[in-house]
Amino acid sequence: MPRKPSPDSQRAVATAFHIGADRLCRLLKRNPSVDYRDKTQVAAMLKRSATLSPETRRAVEAVLAGHSAPSEASSPPPSIEAAEQAAARLETKAGSIAEAEEMLAKLKASMATAERVSEQLRRDGNFEDARRWLVLHQALARQYPALHAQILKLRERHKELVSCRDAERLFVNFLRRMRDLAERMPAGLAGRVAPHDPDGAREQLEIWVREVFCKNMAQAPSVV
Numbered sequence: 001m002p003r004k005p006s007p008d009s010q011r012a013v014a015t016a017f018h019i020g021a022d023r024l025c026r027l028l029k030r031n032p033s034v035d036y037r038d039k040t041q042v043a044a045m046l047k048r049s050a051t052l053s054p055e056t057r058r059a060v061e062a063v064l065a066g067h068s069a070p071s072e073a074s075s076p077p078p079s080i081e082a083a084e085q086a087a088a089r090l091e092t093k094a095g096s097i098a099e100a101e102e103m104l105a106k107l108k109a110s111m112a113t114a115e116r117v118s119e120q121l122r123r124d125g126n127f128e129d130a131r132r133w134l135v136l137h138q139a140l141a142r143q144y145p146a147l148h149a150q151i152l153k154l155r156e157r158h159k160e161l162v163s164c165r166d167a168e169r170l171f172v173n174f175l176r177r178m179r180d181l182a183e184r185m186p187a188g189l190a191g192r193v194a195p196h197d198p199d200g201a202r203e204q205l206e207i208w209v210r211e212v213f214c215k216n217m218a219q220a221p222s223v224v
Contacts, residue, residue: 018055
């Protein structure tokens with residue numbers, strides 16, 4: 001029988017496969033013949049699990065195909081302090097359509113960076129910094145509708161009216177982003193909502209997304 005895994009070693013294996021350390025611990029207890037030091041055995045055990053995130057599934061398939069599971073990002077994330085300062089300098093009032101569209105492009109790029117780094121840090125187990133990047137992403141996202149509204153007002157002022165089809169496209173794209181965020185929410189929050197039972201929390205969050213959020217979103221055409 002394999003030796004009892006130390007918390008640090010178990011956490012490293014869990015991070016490599018993008019799962020919670022508590023969940024890995026429970027799976028190892030149910031499968032005492034699995035040596036947690038052998039990633040191939042761990043991957044085979046995880047493959048038998050009913051629910052795997054896309055990241056975990058890719059890591060499992062990589063190990064079973066003869067490659068090593070990714071555990072760390074290839075490059076360090078940018079400084080959160082620098083990102084917060086850059087976000088504070090972002091202009092939100094434009095005098096022309098071109099300026100507004102340039103501001104919107106910068107805002108979208110900053111949002112994408114914040115979301116990517118937050119997810120990267122969460123996978124690496126750095127939850128405190130991941131939370132700061134998530135807060136930054138949310139703050140930037142709150143500016144998005146206002147900039148969109150500025151563009152519409154500027155176009156109307158300059159007689160560059162938006163067609164109904166373009167307006168619907170903007171609305172649908174915004175709701176689609178909201179839907180994508182909601183669908184990723186259970187996997188990202190389950191461990192923090194209920195560290196003692198992340199699987200149960202994830203199941204309840206997925207039910208809420210499916211039964212409440214998506215049913216309301218379905219009222220918008222071509223979104224859900």
